[in-house]
Amino acid sequence: MTIFRxxxxxxxxxxxxxxxxxxxxxxxxxxxDVVARCINAAxxxxxxxxxNVVFHTVLHGGEQPVYIRxxxxxxxxxxxxxxxxxxxLKKALERMGSREETSPGIFAxxxxxxxxxxxxxxxxxxxxxxxxxxxxxxKFEGIPFFFLGDNRDLTDExxxxxxxxxxxxxxxxxxxxxxxxxxxxxNWWLDRKEGKHREKVI
Amino acid sequence: MTIFRxxxxxxxxxxxxxxxxxxxxxxxxxxxDVVARCINAAxxxxxxxxxNVVFHTVLHGGEQPVYIRxxxxxxxxxxxxxxxxxxxLKKALERMGSREETSPGIFAxxxxxxxxxxxxxxxxxxxxxxxxxxxxxxKFEGIPFFFLGDNRDLTDExxxxxxxxxxxxxxxxxxxxxxxxxxxxxNWWLDRKEGKHREKVI
Numbered sequence: 001m002t003i004f005r006x007x008x009x010x011x012x013x014x015x016x017x018x019x020x021x022x023x024x025x026x027x028x029x030x031x032x033d034v035v036a037r038c039i040n041a042a043x044x045x046x047x048x049x050x051x052n053v054v055f056h057t058v059l060h061g062g063e064q065p066v067y068i069r070x071x072x073x074x075x076x077x078x079x080x081x082x083x084x085x086x087x088x089l090k091k092a093l094e095r096m097g098s099r100e101e102t103s104p105g106i107f108a109x110x111x112x113x114x115x116x117x118x119x120x121x122x123x124x125x126x127x128x129x130x131x132x133x134x135x136x137x138x139k140f141e142g143i144p145f146f147f148l149g150d151n152r153d154l155t156d157e158x159x160x161x162x163x164x165x166x167x168x169x170x171x172x173x174x175x176x177x178x179x180x181x182x183x184x185x186x187n188w189w190l191d192r193k194e195g196k197h198r199e200k201v202i
Numbered sequence: 203m204t205i206f207r208x209x210x211x212x213x214x215x216x217x218x219x220x221x222x223x224x225x226x227x228x229x230x231x232x233x234x235d236v237v238a239r240c241i242n243a244a245x246x247x248x249x250x251x252x253x254n255v256v257f258h259t260v261l262h263g264g265e266q267p268v269y270i271r272x273x274x275x276x277x278x279x280x281x282x283x284x285x286x287x288x289x290x291l292k293k294a295l296e297r298m299g300s301r302e303e304t305s306p307g308i309f310a311x312x313x314x315x316x317x318x319x320x321x322x323x324x325x326x327x328x329x330x331x332x333x334x335x336x337x338x339x340x341k342f343e344g345i346p347f348f349f350l351g352d353n354r355d356l357t358d359e360x361x362x363x364x365x366x367x368x369x370x371x372x373x374x375x376x377x378x379x380x381x382x383x384x385x386x387x388x389n390w391w392l393d394r395k396e397g398k399h400r401e402k403v404i
Contacts, residue, residue: 023225026283033283040239041386046353046378080380081228081235082284151248175393176248178282184243184386191377 003190006123006145008056008116009038009179010154015062017093022083029086030061034150036085037180041187043072044080050187056120058113067111068092075105113158117165120145125167127159128182132169135189146170146186148179205392208325208347210258210318211240211381212356217264219295224285231288232263236352238287239382243389245274246282252389258322260315269313270294277307315360319367322347327369329361330384334371337391348372348388350381 013030014020021028025036035057042055053072058065068089078088088103096108117125123145126138147154147162154162163169172185215232216222223230227238237259244257255274260267270291280290290305298310319327325347328340349356349364356364365371374387 023285025285026281037239037242037283040380041383044380044383046380048378079228081239083225083227172390173393176250177390178242178246178248181243181246181386181390184383185390188374188379188383188387191375 002052003140003194004052004054004143005187005190006054006056006120006143007038007042007183007186008058008145008147009035009150009183010113010148010152010158011035011057011059011150012061012152013057013059013089013150015059015064015066015093017090020086020090020093022086022090025082025086030059031151032059032086032089033082034179035089036082037178038148038150038183039070039085040080040082041180041183043070043075049075053187056116058111058116064110065112066093066096067109067116069107071105071107073105074101077104078106114161117161121165125162125165126170127154127162127167128172128179128186129169130171130174130176132171135170135172135186138168138170140190140193144190146183148182150179204254205342205396206254206256206345207389207392208256208258208322208345209240209244209385209388210260210347210349211237211385212315212349212351212354212360213237213259213261214263214352214354215259215261215291217261217266217268217295219292222288222292222295224288224292227284227288232261233353234261234288234291235284236381237291238284239380240350240352240385241272241287242282242284243382243385245272245277251277255389258318260313260318266312267314268295268298269311269318271309273307273309275307276303279306280308316363319363323367327364327367328372329356329364329369330374330381330388331371332373332376332378334373337372337374337388340370340372342392342395346392348385350384352381 025033092102092108095102124142215234227235294304294310297304326344
């Protein structure tokens, strides 16, 4: 059994592609390097891509929010390094408008956080929070959808919007981890739930 | 209680700094991007550096192996993105010979894998292997020292060298994970052992 899983990482990344300087991602892009590392953590296995993951981000660093969705099932061509992933994010911003799927598996459009949440209300929402219920005690049902911040947290308003829609707070412990490391751990934990930790993958 | 922990990642990275092109790390450097992501996973927390980690790598992509050691306790100035970490690796290769500590917390010298292992024989060795004992069943004693490959595995000879020195095989499951994700999970698992998952960090 494969558990499908969704991740949303809020981003303060820029939405004007010409601002993104691949030589200085942290300084130029509103920390798209953070999002790139989260995308790496969400999808890559050794020599493979997780087909059971969908990654969502809304970039908030421009005039209008831009929604980027990456579907593991269709993702191709991207390498796991920050530069390659960022290049595809940049392309997504350049090409959006003319088409929604800007590269295989990468989709870009003008959509807000609230719209993305509403469109996914068939999933089970989990808000990563240090003071939430321990992931070790949590029973996952349905298709889990995890929400995280980038280097900055979600706003209280965004959190409340999720909580009002049934989101449960889930904790990886009292240490404040990088979002990309949280995603690596959640992926591993869900694999464990699938029983992939003690038997060979088919 | 803080558990000190060491990680070794074998690298096929180049040892001539002029070969490292920061615009194309995967293509130019013998996959130093993999090592950079492992270093990110080993040290970074949200807004902090893990002072209880020492990271070791031996670069095998040149004529002579080069040993780089990073001590969390002394590490400063480096940012968590691949480019910044790689820049410091490049500096380490440029400066080695004239001094051992090439930047705060980063040490470079001519040393082989075997020498590094012998110098650390006071630690408890763990070899990350899919068919090892599950990390969930493992009791950790002493100062754990975890050994991993980069995008390629350690050689049988290297593995045997470790096993002859008491290394135990430890598994994160039957899926083949990226080394950087393994490090993120091991760090998290050891934090859990420290009891950091249910109480606040002091």
